[in-house]
Amino acid sequence: MSLDATATERAPSPWTGRALLRRLAVGDEVAHLVTLIFAFIVIIITALLVYQLWLNSFAARHEFGWHFWLSRTWDPVLEHFGAAPFIYGTLVTSAVSLIIAVPLGLAAAIFLSELAPRNISDTISFLIDLLAAVPSVIFGLLGIFIIVPLMRTMIGPALKHTLGFLPLFQGPNYGVGFLTAGIVLAIMVVPFIISVSREVLLTVPRDQREAALALGATRWESTWKVVVPWARTGITGSIFLGLARAVGETMAVTMVIGNDPKIVTSLFAPGYTIAAVIANEFSEATGKIYLSALIELGLVLFMITLILNGLARLLIIATERGGGHP
């Protein structure tokens, strides 16, 4: 590495006191050491986190074993705990949010990077970045006061009227439930997808576009067939960044999902997510098994995130093998 090369040039015997001082004074070694330590701290924190979750969930793991993942009962009185409804709720709300947010976010990013005049693009991007910084409780309030009533009076009935033959859109519609939570999450996730995707699209080299245009492609063809495939890896990354936020979101979800731990096909039905139940019940949980079951839910959430991230890596590797961008 260049760093080692310059270091050996400057100091023939690196660990004698004076040489070390000089190297420290130059700054390279210090930077190397400090960044190394910080990088390790991140890993250590993650490892400690998993260790603590594992340690403190002992009572629940011992009591329920693998049934914890499959059981549908969550009964703090009889101390029967199962994570299935929460895992289901977490996955369904995240999936709904991505189904809404990905087309929206991608289209907006393409417009902002490829089609919009630069000054308009910059202004809008600034506003979108602001949106990404809004605290989640605000989105929760937006959900309660605007989306829940809309869902009950307009969106819900309209979906029932048009797609009511699907089991997804049947049953009573209270305004709160999987679909509402998914919509609120989509609003929270979209800014991430737009912001990162736009940056990635802007880094696609100009000659790629010019080459496509020179071959007779229209502007849209060059965008869709050349620019977007080139930026595919970065766009996938932005989607998974959004997914990570959706999976772990607590406040906004618990305010609009109905908090009922059941596995139901209907998206109108109330549900529950892992993050929401931990936030709701942790402070008042008494008893060893109850507390450790909540902590094991945290472990489950961590593992789900890990699995999703692994899948994301696989997806990126698979698409890269498919050709296109090196």
Add this chain to the structure above:
Amino acid sequence: MKKTVLSMLLLLGLAVAASAQPPDNTVLLNAAGATFPYPIYSKWFSDYHQAHPNVQINYQSIGSGGGIQQLKAGTVDFGASDMPLNDQLLGQFNFKIIQFPTVLGAVVPTYNVPGISGDLKFTAKALSDIFLGKVTKWNDSEIAGSNPGVKLPSDDIVVIHRSDGSGTTFVWTDYLSKVNADWKSKVGSNTSVNWPVGLGGKGNEGVSGLVKQTPGSIGYVELIYALQNHMGFGLVQNADGKFIKASLPSVTQAASGVAAKMKSDVRISITDASGAETYPICSFTYLLIPETISDAAKRDAIKAFLNWMLTTGQGSVQALNYAQLPKAVVAIEMKHIAEIK
């Protein structure tokens, strides 16, 4: 250069040490626990500090469960809980706990029925069957029977409960367990339960928000919350058969009826208590004090505070919409103070 840095660090260290070390005669007490009594506790602790400047009590309202955990770990001097600790929980402590009821709270049914503006009356059977999912329409005979002359719609009932663990849920489910054997065997009582039906809202504000927005819904909130927000709420039939609208005197009434039984155990549940004017869904909230406190200064401060809380302190309770303890209960607790060693 090095010397200045060193001396500055030293000074900083001294400053930190000095600020962490209160003057000699000051007693600093740490407490944590229930959120429901937090407004009155913080008023009490601040009033007490003004009257006794050498005693300072820090209270963190982190929830009853958290308070119990911290007390168990010994990180606080005393805890607070909305739910009395049962023998199983007490067994997890390696020291003895004395529980002191401090104030009373009540839980009331709140609803949103299209076309109904007045107060509805609920029998115990109506409430428990609604929350069990057995009564599903507002014009069910169980509700209509106790509300003659009120034209109830045939709308579906939407049940709203608390999603967060809470003392409010404990009182509500404790009441339902007492009045309905089915509820007791299928659901039971706790700060969170496995609800047979309904939607969950976070906190009193979450429940009342969902109730306001959902036509045909019924939920439950703390009496204090309903009073402070000028919400309407329903009457509940008590054990003597009378329909009572919850009020502070009717809550204190519930406690005085059972005072005789509290001599042996203060943990007695006062839901569904007898007495013509008694509101049936209420409970104490508790301070959890270790029986043995080795630090003499802390012990004296806690004992003096408990004494003040049961006498002067009770005077400021009603201004914050809590119900005060009946005299008979205060007398019992006064005796318990002497047991702290």
